[in-house]
Amino acid sequence: MSNTLLTPTETAHLIGAGKSLLLAGEEQLLASLPPGNWIGGTIPYFMAGQGGCFCQDKIFVTEIPQATQAIARTYSPAELPTIYDQAADSDVSFVILPADSAAHTEFALNAPRYRNFAASPLLGWIAGVDLKELGRMSPKVFCGSPKPLTDAAAVLHMKLPAGCLAQINIINLFVPGQGEVLVFPKGGFSATTVRVNGKEQNFAEYLTAKKADTRLPLVANYCGAMVNVSIKSVDVTNRRVEFYAPVVTETEYRLAAPVTDYVKEFETRLKTLPSGELVFSCNCILNYLYSQLEGRRTGNVVGPITFGEIAYQLLNQTLVYLTVEKAA
């Protein structure tokens, strides 16, 4: 019973049976669960077996079948810089952070500079809310109990059997377009100034003059991995652009080329998945919205729809998945 939508009663039964679980669902559902070895985050959007759906009465339950041991714990924003040190003894660690919290900001801005960054597999997602409730409800995470947390990371450090290795991967359908090279002299969640092909100008004015489709992210090439930064808003009055993830200073970005049919291109990419068993995945709310994934299936890849994805570091508009491989 893994990677499926279950009722709270069914979920509680699995917790009671001692299973280690990753959960996603509405706050009142997660807050009704018994204590146990689980972490969870709020979100009512999912890619389920029947396709993308909005669901407020079930919990998306992921059980990692290979797990031999799992320890749930929280990290405060101040503790997050040690997360890779703490993950060193685990074979894989899952993390859920509440969107727009200090913990989210801390991880987003600084994870690549944490000691032992990427030395252990760390993946997860950013908890969110029903989009109609934005600004009225706050995203929450849960760590082994029905007490909601608004400003901490919920983490499940997991051991796998000897000879098994966790491999995090991504499917990012966005590639850099043919446009100008964009370099930000200052990193962070917002930008005023950008160098466009080496020439400095205001980024909000650049996007406006270009009539850029801001549903398309900025894309940087990280040694072959395409890493997106999604545009949250363009404030022409204050000449500022806000992002859903930080831009990195002195990194070359381009606006992404358009993706014509997300599902069709996704299905093509699914054929390139590695051979190991796919045990967890999550996809971005912006892909869900912009590509109209509600009611549409993305192969057998299911999981929560999120306000940000984590594959070692924060990502945007990207599907993150985990396979468990046998060591060669």
Place this chain on the structure above:
Amino acid sequence: MNLDNIGDHIWGAVIEGTKPISFEFLGLQLLITNLRQRLRTKEITMSVAVNDLKKFLGKYGSLPAAQNDLNKIAR
């Protein structure tokens, strides 16, 4: 593959990007990008970067994607 059979100058070229390789393993892609950024800002030295990279590949070198990447580095 014995990582010590690959000279430090090769590891350095991989990190600096002067030996261009199309990597497959996400963890390796992000780690090398991170090492480049930290070298650029002088947070670390090249010897620290090489050690970090070798340590990482020593741990995950048996993953098929990492093996493919290692073969590309050694070529």
